[in-house]
Amino acid sequence: MSKSKIAAVIGGGVIGGGWAARFLLNGWDVQVYDPASDAERKIAEVLANARASLPQLHNNALPAEGELRFCDTIEEAVSGATWIQESVPERLAIKHATFATIQAAVDDTAIIGSSTSGYKPSELQIDASKPAQILVAHPFNPVYLLPLVEVVPSPQNDEDTIERAKSILSGVGMKPLRVRKEIDAHIADRFLEAVWREALWLVKDGVATTEEIDDAIRYGFGLRWGQMGLFETYRVAGGEAGMAHFIAQFGPCLQWPWTKLMDVPELTDELVQTIADQSDEQSGMHSIRELERIRDDNLVGMMQALKQRDWGAGALLNAHDKTLHSENN
């Protein structure tokens, strides 16, 4: 057994809690700093969800669960940590202050990953004492189940740090996707942003309710995207002529004057209320806890199906199983 691995989780909301669960269930000790009074309860609930779902994805036993410790200060939380995950609110001043406190206390070899969904690493690194130590490691909810983590370096990060970051994230069962150039919102959230904007228009204009929009996704292209992405799906859709045929057929649509696609709808109180009401109508019969369990159970089932086929997220899980097997023996 190698010596214990320690991760620090700074900020323990839905995302920070998911990170804590991901590391704990993969055998890391986790030290949490979150000033919120209900942080312990919230993380315990996320951890319960993770314990009920993640082990089902593996044929081999996960390592013995690490130890979870709540700390009163950032300094205490980062003590001895080789990975520090920052998941504080999305305000640059708060992030900078957090990094300053972290960097005053950690080893130079520790890596600080930020869960930011919007900021570029070079923005996070501004005024940092050791900018090369900070990069973006942007996960997806639920962090303990979904494999993707976008690893976004700036030119200030050296290759060794980036490779070590990818290796640590792979080690806890994730799929680190290195983003070649830093841009606002990285890759996945640019898509989510584009879809979100369009969805707001559809609700605002009374074209569809939140439930109808969800159905338009989950009975159709959502299923496709769970296993192939956009381009591979379209490659197949192009038929025997493949990608070139598809682009020739679909590409010109982009020139159509769908002006609504280009604007940002104003997020008025009325629109927010409409969405909240429609969402209550759609999902209000389930508590958030119930929805979390339904979601997790569905994700487990879909990923188990992909495991059987050794494809996509399933292939990643199979590879991780092999690692677990060799570590267990």
Place this chain on the structure above:
Amino acid sequence: MSKSKIAAVIGGGVIGGGWAARFLLNGWDVQVYDPASDAERKIAEVLANARASLPQLHNNALPAEGELRFCDTIEEAVSGATWIQESVPERLAIKHATFATIQAAVDDTAIIGSSTSGYKPSELQIDASKPAQILVAHPFNPVYLLPLVEVVPSPQNDEDTIERAKSILSGVGMKPLRVRKEIDAHIADRFLEAVWREALWLVKDGVATTEEIDDAIRYGFGLRWGQMGLFETYRVAGGEAGMAHFIAQFGPCLQWPWTKLMDVPELTDELVQTIADQSDEQSGMHSIRELERIRDDNLVGMMQALKQRDWGAGALLNAHDKTLHSENN
């Protein structure tokens, strides 16, 4: 046994072939018109894929497969048909000419569904002899597996026609989603369009390759969207505070100056070539036929998992199973 049900499939490409398979495997006779010399071969291949996948989704036997007949004229293909599915190229003049020929030959009670992904039903109905007979029935590839079909009426369609259309489509195992107001590209393709545009930018700017973009989707939000859609996922992500909290947190991002999100990239020859090359690099080790089978097998596995959980597409399949059971007995 009720008297035989006849569907006409006008245009037999990937989409028309998928429709033919969907109807045939659900016990309808199908009469196909497609002037292309290789239409029979292509439809046979789609049908082979459908036969290998669709029955796996049901615990109860599907009806005896209907009879497939290729016809030399549209008039012959629509003879006796109660459902006519138009899947000809996306050019309005071709669609109008096709509808004119169909309408001169069919009963008034037959319904003409168009597979158009872009046109509004009122555009399709222009100059039609019986506009009320035509509506949009927009499916998703692979049509024989994915349940979603967007049913888009114009104010010229009466409720009886719309309800009959939904009933027929439900009868072949689909999820008809009635779109409340006609708009260009209906609902789902507006999302696909927004994502496609953004993906072109990411490739053009060298931020990500086609494979990296696909990975950003299928290891993350694609899995989420296969079982819940956008709004229900975000409701859960909002945590205990739910939807209002989520919107408060994420909504303002829409105001950020992500100008690229708003523009349409020029689809230059160079960009098309880059995409085609990257797609070859990503998926070229599989033939299109292989990719189709991988996709179908994955979709079957994911939907089987959702069936076990009686959720989303799985709940729809369970309901269809009950119908099959009562029809078998």
